[in-house]
Amino acid sequence: MLTSRALVTRVLRIKSIGCLYNCAVIRLKMSEESGSTLTKPQKRVEEENGESVDNGHIRKKLKCNMEPNADDRKHPKRKVVLLLAYSGKGYYGMQRNAGSSQFKTIEDELVTALIKSGCIPDNHGDDMKKMSFQRCARTDKGVSAAGQVVSLKLWMIEGLMEKINSNLPPQIRVLGLKRVTGGFNSKNNCDARTYSYMLPTVAFAPKDYDTHNSAAFRLDPGTLQIVNRLFASYKGTHNFHNFTSQKAARDPSARRYITEMSCGEPFVRGGTEFAEITVRGQSFMMHQIRKMIGLVIAVVKGYSGEEVLKRTWGEEKVDVPKAPGLGLVLEKVHFDRYNKRFGGDGLHECLEWTVEEQAILAFKEAHIYPSIVETECQEGSMVSWMATLPIHDFEATATGTQVKDKGQDDDDEEGNGSDSAL
CATH class of the missing domain: 3.30.70.580 (Pseudouridine synthase I, catalytic domain, N-terminal subdomain)
Known part of the structure; x- marks a missing residue:
């Protein structure tokens, strides 16, 4: 049995609860009459779509509906x-x-x-x-x-x-x-890029060759060997600050790694002999490829000695000619590290395009090669550019350093086209 004190305590507690209930009822009636709603305490509320939001914040599902x-x-x-x-x-x-x-x-x-x-x-x-x-x-x-x-x-x-x-x-x-994976970035995940450069072989003719008859020129095997020996010297890591207008000699980012560079066997299109140069590297700076090709052409034609190539990798500023943009093609981009990590996870495919190879070749034959050949034969951009080689002084050097343009992105421009484009 309850003692008298315990009995009094329980009665008081029951009266207190009843008072609180009556107050709540009165507040609810007042809110209904005024048309307002009671303000709930700040807390996490589970929405129908599973998203939890703070009271007063815009619901995510409403944002989606917008x-x-x-x-x-x-x-x-x-x-x-x-x-x-x-x-x-x-x-x-x-x-x-x-x-x-x-x-x-x-x-x-x-x-x-x-x-x-x-x-x-x-x-x-x-x-x-x-x-x-x-x-x-x-x-x-x-x-x-x-x-x-x-x-x-x-x-x-x-x-x-x-x-x-x-x-x-x-x-x-x-x-x-x-x-691909949610965090994939085609630029940052790219390990290397392969470019080709299609040019008329008259580019490798002696400097006293009569270019008015450029379509008749045919590249001999001995000259092709010299061309490939010079291109092979680019392989490895070198300081290419002289092959762009945006890098100082001591800028670490001017060091680029080239894994392949060679010129293939000549072929005839539209009555003119062409050849295709292939170059692969981790990344290229603006105009780098065109200048790499331009310097080799100048050496083969006899405007400079072979020693100029090594001199361009030093700190001195060397005048390097830039070959025309016509003929440069982005052939392939490589994702070796991504493929190794995610290509076999069962959810994502390797970023290789073997199934699409025939479609790629068909597109090149229908749209890219004809455009290069027709433009070169009609406008003669290579012949016109070769006429500017005598104005370059390959022996002179400058002590001033090149200043990088802060507004320009360094990497993967791949240096092409007109000077004004970038």
Whole structure:
């Protein structure tokens, strides 16, 4: 049995609870009459979509409902890479120039096609960061590509590649598409890049050769051996500050690693003999490839001795000629480390394009090679450039250092096209 004191304590407690209940009822009636709601204490609340938000914060699901084309949200958004091939003739390079519609680029055409295809929202065209867009290389004005790779997030709509290509001009094509990891960046994950440079073999003719009959020139095997010996000297790691206009002699980033450089056997197209130079390296600076080729041409033609190549790797400033941009093609980009880590995880594919090789070759034969041959035969850009070689003084040096342009991106420009493009 309860003692009298315990009994009194329980009665008081019951009265206290009843008082609190009555107060709560009164407050609820007052709020209903005024049409207001009671303010709940600050706490984490579980929303219907599983997202927890603080009281007073905008709910994530409301933000999602504000996105354009809400019907397309039924399609999953994924990080992918696109394999691009394009002829650069008539375009001001790869990279988009926001707000400059008069200088049309490859990316202008691509973004327009992505929007028309319904795989990105309209507002992503104005701000490409919204789709995490990144390119492997910024090819310059007039330069082509057979194996450019871009990474971005897309809605995985049905018939994606076909819809994109249907909204692209014939000289630009998406030849492949693959899923990649969420953090993949086509520029930062790229281990190396391979370029080719197609030129008329008259470029290696003696300097006293009559260029009015350039189509009749044929490269002899002995000269081809000399050309390849000179190109082989570029292999390895060297200081290429003299092969760009943006690097000081002691800038560590001027040191670049070249794994391959050679010239293939000549072939005849349109009555003119051509040859194709192949170069592979980790990355290239602006105009580096064109200057590497230009210097070898100057040596083979007899404007300078072979010792000039080693001198360019020193700290002295050397006048290095820059070969024309016509003929430079981004052939392939390499993702060896990514492939080793993720290519066999069962979720992602290796970023190799063996299945697409025939489509790549067919595109080059239809769009890239004819454009290079026709332009060279009609305009004679190589012959015109060779006429400027005598004005270069390969023996003189300058003590001044080159100043890097802070507004310019150092890497993977791959140095092409016109001087004004970048």
